[in-house]
Amino acid sequence: MPDIAVGSQVFDVAFHPAESILYTGLLNGEVNAYRYDEQGQNEHVFTVKPSKKSCRALETDADGSRLWAAGKGKGIYTIDTSTHKVIESRKNAHEAPINRIKRLLPYMLASGDDDGVIKLWDPRKPDAIRAYTQHFDFISDFLWLEDKKHLVASSGDGTLSVMDVRANKTEPFAHSEDQEDELLSIVTIKDNQKVVVGTQLGMLSIFNRKSGWGDCVDRVPGHPSSIDALCSLPSAYPSAHSTILTGSSDGLVRAVQLFPTKLLGVVADHGEFPVERIKVDRAGQGRWVASAGHEEMVKLTDLKEIFEDEDGEGAEGQEEEQEGEAFGAEEENESDEETEAPQVAEVEEKERETRSSDEEGEDSDAPRERKRKRKKEKDPLAAGRRKKGKNEVVAEPSFFADL
Template sequence: MPHLLSTGDDEGVVKLWDPRKPDAIRSYTQHFDFISDFLWLQDKKQLVATSGDGTLSVMDVRSTKTEPFAQSEDQEDELLSVLAIKGGTKVVVGTQLGILSIFNREKGWGDCVDRVPGHPHSIDALCALPSSYPSAHSTILTGSSDGLVRVVELLPTRLVGVVADHGGFPIERIAVDRGGQGRWVGSVGHDEVLRMTDLKDVFEDEEPGAEGKGGDDRDSSDEEEKGGDEEEDADGKEDALGQQLAGLKRAKSEDEGGDDEDGKESVVNEKDDSDAEDSDAPKPQKKKRKKEKDALSGKAKKGKNEVEADSSFFSGL
């Protein structure tokens, strides 16, 4: 609202103010402990307040009633910070125990629908990422009492990393420049220092790592493909080498057989040995033959019967 602001005090009183008037326009007293944070819902013109009494309340500023539009049940923990995510459909609340409580506006404000643990200390401040980042609708910045500003992705939950460190001093507030659309995030804490962090540098440092990881995967896949090609080339070379060896063996066999066709047939086909033995012509000695065969010695096959001829029988004739 252009001429409306709100305040919350240590007694749990919420007041609406118009700077043009000296007194508060309206006061709400539904809380009995300190008011820790506010969230403005533009679509419904509603103001959400979190309190140390463990509850949050929703006030419709257009109504003249001093009672809240809705109030949650006791969450049994101090509620310290509040932020809208998922286009305003869900609300995240930081607690004293380091748990992020998620409320679904469609299901009402009675109780949270999910709890996300993980922070070792209280979550005192919450801030949204600029919409220029792809995951801005579900990624938030959290400021904890341990002095660390973290980037947390919700639904699904994942700790992206640490953005800033205040040296162990609790963080009170986090804000992004240019109405939440800039690249710089400022955080203040008990160390009395305003720390400015370039979000673009932080996320660009992570993106190249992811790309590098992907590049490693691509390199490994290329190496695998290259290795596969090398294996195929090796297989092809082995096949070619085998063929060459087979050709050399055949050529060697032909060379060793000489010009004698009977000798060649004896090397290539052992079944034709009987035909070679029937020949009376003298046969030259072959390199690979163990001994010279006598045409009248050995076994002569005639069908299934075998006749043994002794050479000494013919020597006396």
Template sequence: MPDINVGAQIFDLVFHPSHSTVYTGLLTGEVKAFTYDEQGNHENKFSIRPSKKSCRGLTMSESGDKLWAVGKGKALYTIDTATGEISETRKAAHDVAINRVKRLTPNLLSTGDDDGVVKLWDPRKPDAVRTYTHHFDFISDFLWLEDKKHLVCTSGDGTLSVLDVRSKRTDPFAQSEDQEDELLSVVAIKGGQKLVVGTQLGILSIFNRKSGYGDCVDRIPGHPHSVDALCNLPSSYPSAHSTILTGSSDGLLRAVQLLPTKLLGVVADHGEFPIERIAVDLGGEGRWVGSAGHEEVLKLTDLREVFEDEDKDSDAEEDGKDEAEEEVEGQDGSKENSEVEATKVKASEGKAQNQDSDTDSDSDDEEGDGIGETEKDSDKEDKDSADEQEQDSSDEEVQTSRKRKKKKEQDPFQIAKRKKGRNEIDAEPSFFADL
């Protein structure tokens, strides 16, 4: 699909849960909506400017009828997606600029600002339901765990915290130790049992919920620059429970399989522009992945084309290996058959020659008068020994050919399998060039 030119840098994007519509929050403070189709055509649905200051975060209701926007203006705006107009404004929702917003339940929102303050909001009430102040640097991302009603927050102060929204306490349910790096993004894998956190140094930190949130259980290097955005792959794809999409400041959108770790490929390339946000349409189960960087365009990439091409390439490689193996086996079989036939021909020729020598000796016996019985016996013994030698040689050749048939030649197309390390990434050398 052609890139959608929005006219300004994109800070955040969100897809409609059921329609082919994408909403973008821009540096200019505008919120623009675009519709698209499978043929790559798109058009501007509406454009609204709630604030003159930048729009940093967007989130949408479960039905898609409301859109919430936050930004540098410190206010929380509610936009009606049907009319494209502002239906409600909460001014001074935070004391400083708001960095992130996320819908948790139909009647609960969360916002995080540049000072690390997290607030919970009920859209039916004018004031915040609860305020958390345990972080001291900007809130970079939110993750909602539906099974436990927990809100996971990542912060620039290097810690990850978990909030139990059912509790009335204002301290976190759990908070990790200082990871000595800015935590920029978070996503869940393995059915929500493990959390993947992107960091400023390009390392993916793995947290295990069963082991607690005190510290990460694994660290996966490989990205040459910071991992600013993370997203899950639609569940219809193989290994979707352990495969994520990563947006890095080097401008590459990658598909990475974790545990075991493997780089599946590059999904999109933004050139020299860092990737700020990525999302998959239709509630994360669609075919289009949207990625936004600093180049004032929204890039929509068809996941089907990316992963189907990889599947076709792998199938073609396997077919090529099978054909090569069949060809080698066919050559071996024809060679062995020709050797056996040559052995049989030699044996038949030897028998024919022996028969000719027998007829000649018989005619000589009839013509000559001085040949005795001893000479006939010696000729017969010589003939028998010659036949035995000929038969032995033919048996040896047949046995040799059988041995060759049993022996399998080494397949030149067979790649030797190598045991991978625990966190080793199968990638091109250029992937680690900047480490």
């Protein structure tokens, strides 16, 4: 697994949408660019330091010609990626340190700060288009819903808010109830119909857009620590519509499938360092996933090595073979048969004796005994014994031993 040493703690990462270039925002205020090849080998391209204070958030425009950086200095800086220079500075864009930025439309950018204020910007204009103040704690993540032109924001105050950027109102389109936990990250599944939110207590909260934004419709436990980052899987994989990558403060990047819930395995391990950011290159459709924590490096993980077999056969060829097959059902059933409770064994013995005495006079050949297999209930996120699929990795039970 290639690692990129950056020399300072990483706060955010961003990929060029079309080229193999990774950008990092660092604690010392630097923005570094690295070019990588198909083997993950990398070289440093340029370093820009738009502010003396930490760079917490990065975002690129649609073609990658512009890179926006923001952070503790409260300003938003535009970097020309071809000349490697800061071409525009919006100093004091917020009254509090900026925690997240998100490109929404070709001429619209959103930023959220530590006080919960969200602002919309037109890069062509010096002042903000609109400001929203429905949150009172830090903005942790943004999600853009293209079909409705809605911006969804998660906050440390325990609520989600939805803003219709086409409206001129400063009130949100919808605002959830207090979820009684810090909301740290957001991603969509099921063709953008469901929204998954990572929380401080390690719970995945599921919101259904058709049911409204008032409250979550489901909660998925399993992570032993806070879920600080979420990311979608590239759509080329057959389970991408329900599989996400989760970054937790226990240092692990996991691949988790929802509905049904399965822990597919660990994608990257940062040891004792919490995972703060996860991004997939090529606008989320590439093969490399970058994960960053509190250490002074970024891990690049090749998704092909994890979700595809050695022969190069893609995950799609596995979909039909595994259709209808339960997660590790065959091996679990065999294990259950060997370790059945004594009470169940006694009942089955009596049934066999009764059946044998009833059928002895009817047929000279004794009937073949049929083994009964009991299927025990499984913890959806528990990583037990199972058959390894071509597009999966095997996880150890210790991942959720603390639960």
